[in-house]
Structure formats: C-alpha cells, structure tokens
Amino acid sequence: MTAREAAQPAPDMAEAPCRWAVVGGGMLGLTLALRLHQAGQRVTVFEAAPSFGGLASAWRVGDVVWDRYYHVIMQTDARLRSLLTELGLERDIRWEVTRTNFYTGRSMHPLNNVFDYLRLPTLGPLDKARLAATILYASRIEDGRPLEKLSAAAWLTRLSGEATYRNLWQPLLRSKLGSNESKASAAYIWSVIRRFYGARQGGMQKEMFGYVPGGYGRILEALLQRLEAAGVTLQVNAPVTSVGPVPGGLTVKTGEGVQRFDRVVNTCAAPIALQACEGLSADERARHAAIKYQGIVCASLLLTRPLGGAYLTYITDESIPFTTVIEMTSLVDRALTGGKHLVYLPRYLPADDPLLDVADDEIEARFLPALMRMFPDLKRDEITAFKVTRTRHVLALSTLDYSDRLPPMATALPGLFIVNSAQIVNASLSVNETVNLANEAAAMLLSQPAVAGAAAR
Ligand SMILES: Cc1cc2nc3c(=O)[nH]c(=O)nc-3n(C[C@H](O)[C@H](O)[C@H](O)COP(=O)(O)OP(=O)(O)OC[C@H]3O[C@@H](n4cnc5c(N)ncnc54)[C@H](O)[C@@H]3O)c2cc1C
Structure with a gap:
C-alpha cells in the first residue's frame, strides 16, 4: 500500500471532511498534514517556532545556511525517498562514499573496513x-x-x-x-x-550517505509549498498552550486566541504534549511521563580548512566534551557552503542534564580546546564561526519493555491523538522512520469513528 493509498479516508469520512489541528510543524507534523490533506481533510498546522522543520530546520552559521542539526539520507530510507519523489527532489539526492574515524586513547584511528x-x-x-x-x-x-x-x-x-x-x-x-x-x-x-x-x-566495505543540495531547508521549502498550494493553513510563532474538549469537538489555544477543531493531533515530545493536553487518563499521563528522553547540545563550526576528511569520528575519550565530530563538508560539496568547511560537534545527554542550560560562550570555551587537542594542527583563527543550538527532548530512549509501556496514540479525550517520535519502535530515530510513522498514523487516524456530536462541514 502506498502512503497516498494509506491516507485515503475511511468510508464514513468521505463526504464530511473534518477540521484537523496538527500541533508541531516538524517533519512528522508536516508529513501528517500532507497525508490528512490527501485524504480530503481540512488541516491547520501550529508551530511554536518562527519557522517550520523542528530538528530538521535550517539556520545560518556565519554566511552559510544549512541544517541546524546534521542530517544524511541512507539508501535504505525508502519512505523518505518516496516522499522526496512526491516533492520532485529524489533525483537530486547526491550519494557519496564517506569515511569514519574512531578517537580513543587520545589518538585517531580509521574505521572503514575489516x-x-x-x-x-x-x-x-x-x-x-x-x-x-x-x-x-x-x-x-x-x-x-x-x-x-x-x-x-x-x-x-x-x-x-x-x-x-x-x-x-x-x-x-x-x-x-x-x-x-x-x-x-x-x-x-x-x-x-x-x-x-x-x-x-x-557489508563492511564502503559507507555511503546522501543529501539533497540545499539540505533539509530545501526539502522543507518544497513540502511547505505543497501544503500551502493545497490550502493547508500554516501558522508559525503559534505555541499551543492547551487542547481541551467542547461539545462535539476540541479547542486549541495559542497566544492568538482559541480555535475550534473536530480533531487534534499533537506531534510534540511527550513532556510538551502532556503540558498542553487536557482530558488524558491517569494511566496515559503516567505512560507519557515515564518516557526517558535524550537531549542534545550541538555546535556548528565554519572552518577555513578541512579537519580530517571523515564524515563521522566516534569518540570514546571521556576528556572530550562532545560525542562525535561530524565533518559535513566531507560529504556535502563545498560549492554549496561557499567554500567553507562545516563541522558539527554534538553532545547527547539525558534531558535533565545541566549542560543543556550552560551558556553558549561556556560551551565554546569547553568545546574548542578539546577539538584542538584532537586535531593538534588546527589553529584558532581557522575557525571563523561557532554557534550553539540545543533541544531537550530529541530521542525517546528504548528502555526495558519499551513498546509494552508506550501510551496509545488515541487518547482518552475523544478526537485527541498524541503521535510523536516516541512511537517509533523497532527502528532508530530518523526522518525515514518519522515519515513512516506519519504515513501509518494517518491511516489509523482516518479510520477512527467520528466524535459524537461533531458537525459535518
Ligand atoms: C543531531 C541530530 C542528527 C540527526 N541526524 C539525522 C540524520 O542524519 N538522518 C535522519 O534521517 N534523521 C536525523 N535526525 C532525526 C530527525 O531530525 C528527526 O527524526 C525528525 O526531524 C523528527 O521530526 P518530528 O517532527 O518528530 O520532531 P521535531 O522536529 O522535534 O518537531 C516538533 C515540533 O513541534 C514544535 N513544538 C514544540 N512545542 C510546541 C507547541 N507547544 N505548539 C506548537 N508546536 C510546538 C517544535 O518547535 C518542533 O518544530 C537527527 C536528529 C538530530 C537531533
């Protein structure tokens, strides 16, 4: 079944499109909005940030606009590639063989073959x-x-x-x-x-990653254009503060006021969804609250020279304050980054780790000397930009009996669904799995019976 077929309306909805609110305009919320629209529904997306895309959004570092967090596409990313085909971008993917290093015992080791x-x-x-x-x-x-x-x-x-x-x-x-x-x-x-x-x-031979020239900024632009052209209402700077029941429907409250919908899908991480959603049962609340999240602090750097040429350098040296070195321009053509070398230094950490609250200057003061220890010939004046971003709830960690303890997507409040990346089981977090979740969730959402008292429009 294709994603479009999966998103076809259930028979009882075919003549009465519902008004849907999608809370969160990351790749999940936007793909869900597309699928609901393709099934004939009327959709509004509420995004808290000034722009769409969430973890996949683009930003400016120095004079380079690229992904806020590093992203690659894998050849096995069938769902994502299928979405890119719909958006006319799949054929633009550039595939490159990349290299991996391993930094341990204060020295660098290649890790590319047997x-x-x-x-x-x-x-x-x-x-x-x-x-x-x-x-x-x-x-x-x-x-x-x-x-x-x-x-x-x-x-x-x-x-x-x-x-x-x-x-x-x-x-x-x-x-x-x-x-x-x-x-x-x-x-x-x-x-x-x-x-x-x-x-x-x-097997152990060559590592191959892909990207779309323009990065996720370009993918998001194409997706947003598609949604806009389809008449989906897109609202940025619109953090949803509450979703609650009214007879025959639900209300969504933002700083701009209160709007009424037939159904609402909240795609935000569990702690954020919990804050906004009324009417959940105690069991649901406990299940959402029990999900353990990993957050991230990630620095983007522009360099005037390459670092070491490996896309990924895994680090097991505990004296280094970041987790990995990602040399994006060992994959991405430097003509697309104005000749600059783009490097990411991520640090994954539990969502309650104090480093998430440490000021950017202090992160720079900790990260740069460590990077220079790893690459002793790197000079300070070869680093022309350093910018920090952070997100508290990125990855829902698979703990013991994880899928048995997940809350259901359909909540105790009729018409309200919580569909977020915590629902990705049996796979690791990626845009491919996010698109897959959106496709499957759309099919489930559309098969739900109408909320009692909801007026046909
Ligand atoms: C460092 C890093 C590297 C990654 N690398 C890759 C990679 O190489 N390949 C890959 O495929 N995937 C990668 N990913 C994963 C990918 O980015 C995610 O799978 C995907 O972007 C998740 O989308 P989402 O919509 O579920 O979540 P999010 O992007 O987190 O979207 C949630 C949205 O909800 C919004 N929001 C929050 N609160 C509210 C509110 N109250 N009201 C309205 N909106 C709200 C947020 O602003 C956000 O835009 C990476 C992620 C990270 C962090």
Missing part, C-alpha cells in the same frame, strides 16, 4: 573477531522488539565479551546516553547498528 577493525588498539584479536560477529549478527536481526527484554549492557557483553564491552561498547554508550546508559535496552543499540550498517555497501 583491516581497520583488525588494527584497532585496546582490543585483542579474539575481541575483534567477536566485535565483527556482533555487528554482523545484529545487522541481520529484522525484529528488534524481543531485545527490549534485555539491557544493552547484558546483550553486548554476551555477544562481544567483557573486554570489548568495557573498552568499546560501554564508552560508546556512555558518550551517546550519559547517565541513561544503564537504562538502554538491547533494542536501542540494535537499531543504531542496523541503521548504520545499512549505510555500508557490501
């Missing part, structure tokens, strides 16, 4: 063989849900051995999850391995 793995320090020959076998085994598991029964630590130790867990997996998990490391289920690490292994052509 021979690089064999040369990795800190692991013995048997450990390396078990590590390779772990990755291969994990990448072949199709359904990761049974792995929600096991902790990541127990699973990885069993497969790779104590030494490899201690020397490689645990530092990697810590760098990604901070104090949430011990709470991650095996399904979390499985989904990450599976996604990144999918970027490798021919």
